[in-house]
Amino acid sequence: MESLFSEEELKQEICRVMSALYKRGLVSALGGNVSARIPNSEEFWITPSGVFKGELNPDDLVKLDLECNVVDGLLRPSIEAPVHAAIYKARPDVNAIVHAHNPFTLGLALAGLPIEPITVEEVMVLRKVEVVPFAFPGTDKLAKLVAETAAKGYRALILQNHGIIAMGSNLVEAEAVAETLEEVAIAQFVCYALGKKPPLIPEREVELYRKLYRF
Amino acid sequence: MSGKLLGYCGRVLYIDLSKEKTWIRELSEEEELMFIGGTGLAAKIVCEEVDPSVDPFSSENTLVFMTGPLTGTYVPCTGRLAVAAKSPLTLGWGEAHSSGFWGIELKKAGFDGIVIKGSSKDPVYIYVKDSEIEIRDASKIWGRDTRETDKLVKQDVGDSKIKVACIGPAGEKLVRYACITVEPEPEGPRVAGRTGMGAVMGSKNLKAIAVKGSGSISMADPNRLRHLIRRLLPLIMSFPSTQIQAAYGTAGEVEVFYEYGDMPMRNFSLGAWEGIEKLTGENLAKTIVARHKACYNCPIGCWRVVEIDGLRVRGPEYEAVASLGSTLLIDDPYVIARANELCNRYGIDVISAGVTIAWAIECYEKGIITKEDTGGLELKWGDGDLLLKLIEMIGEREGFGKLLGEGSRLASKMLGRGSEKYAMHVKGLEVPMHDPRAFKGMGLQYATSNRGACHLQGFVLRIEQGERMHDLKIYERVDRFETKGKGRIVAIMQDWHEVLDSMIICKFLAIPPAHVAAMYSMVTGRKTLLPELLKAGSRIFNLKRIFNIACGYSSADDTLPERFLREPLKEGGAAGQVVELEPMLKEYYDYRKWDEKGVPRKELLEELGIAELAERLIR
16 A cells, blocks of 8 residues: 655655644653654654754654664664654654653642643543653663553653653644644643632543444 | 775775875775774775784885765764874874864765875875875974974865874874874864874874865765754764763763772872862863864764864863873863973873873872983972973983883883883883773773773773673673673674774764664665675774784783782772783683684685685784
């Protein structure tokens, strides 16, 4: 089957997503990374490490195989490449991954407050959000912990004291997961800041969505 | 195959001073890729052209000046130069490095390097102006210090903008740790300091090499390179050590290293000293520093200009602050700055000078050296006037300075009386200003570095301070006192530093290794990934090892001064520690695929493509 995106378009899309995340304040000048699996292959394109994230172009990206060997590209791949590779291995349904540093999401997790079903988007887009315990960035330990949790079918993970992982079948979906997570976290934060506990979507409604979307 | 990679000139200038002949050697693309440039290509040339058994001061020794493919490109901190020959100090592999514009000028003149063969009957200097090469009379310049030499050569040529690399009186008089000073004027110099390359130059009656080029330096994809560097700089500048160096120069790390118990005091026998407060980067900034300067295309600017006796000169680096300061228990920044300037004028390596003087003072204190040996001088710690006097005597090779000019290994051997125990060297090269009892990997690095005790060829202490190098597969955070795992880390870091010294990039700029590969690719126009560069690094390191073996070195020389192995310091950040070298060495030899005698195995040399050259050297 012919792919919807050529490889070059896929690379442009990765740069667009990175730029959008930067503009929204979900990644900093040097933090965060985005990757996309090349359809029907064992390889993926990922953003480089250490290069200013607000201004990436397709030439900066690096193509890796699932063992993180460099297949194409010149620059240094993101140090979180092992996390991306481990997810792609564990989740054939995932074709795009965003690792961002969503400040409100992270803040709630630091306070021990879970992401709750406060909007329909939370239920439909995020579904259930799990927290992965802390491990040093760039380590095999972190890759292993993330892959084990991702294998359970989540679309969004919070990396304790670090950031978030958003997964999707394509880049827009992964981007939407990352953005929705932050939107929900901000809404919850505002509610808590005003001294109120946010009312949740009733459990039976959530259950309906679960059945409808089979998650 | 002729050199087609961009970034290189593809040509090396040969000058035979005995025959007064010059010729050009074309570099092949194959040798550029195998040995990169800088120290790597210099190693290939020395190993191919120097009989390891020659006297380093004979005309058969060859002195190589080499730039790298990144020299003078958009890549920051690439105004660098490597110099190599058989060393009169180590009697084995010798090399030294300097920053400056000299190498850039040489590339603009159309040469990647200059190889000096033979020796002149009378003092000469060389003038390279693009393709015009002249060997000129230097009899009127001979005997002058490096600053005067720079001025006189410029006057003689009639061009104040030429770049000059020269020796001072110490190089002429064959002080075994004489250095080559690069661009002493104004407010300079930069120095190719270690292993006595200035003495080799002096033995050839070569006072200076002046260069002027009008060409440009080629780059395959300059726009992409510039765009990448602009976006990488925030990361590079965010490293703590880089920020300290930008704020206070390398001396900014005095406090940090002192806290670790790393900074030597009283010839590495003391772990705490109140005088250190006067030597911090902050205090130097308050007392002697006049202004900051930066080398070519450098965003850090660690160079400090100080004002002494009404003259603005290069200020002491961390190594000078320690070797001419704390090692001798001298805490006066003005004295250290004067001593540093005196070394620069005579053309003497400050590390070897300070450590050799420290050896003499300790021997005097213990009654091994007496006033009979010193010509009536009383040697004592903390004596600034004595330091200045001794540097002069070394530079002039007068009186007691004659012995000190031999370096600590040979001087202690000549003196005998058990003085060898206090000579702090490895393979004849004086130990630099990082005590390996504070960072044990540094102990292994010193023991195995090809030019002897060298802190720069690996700089493993950064890893032992907690840095990780993902690109080099050093993921773990290691304990500085731990020995397990250090064999692997030291070997990897040494190989990587061979790459940096071949490119050539200043080590203070922490560009992640995979990005260095990317920059090399953008300059040369040939896609080169990190594993290929690391293999080249290993090739270069192993070739130098073979040269040392051919010079008579063996595993018995992969050791440290007894003090580091058996005498723990009583106080300070490394109190109670000694270096447990043996287990680290075993792990290191195994990782490097060397046999138990420390000889690279044949299969390894074949894999690296240097088996034939190695066989010729050892035969």
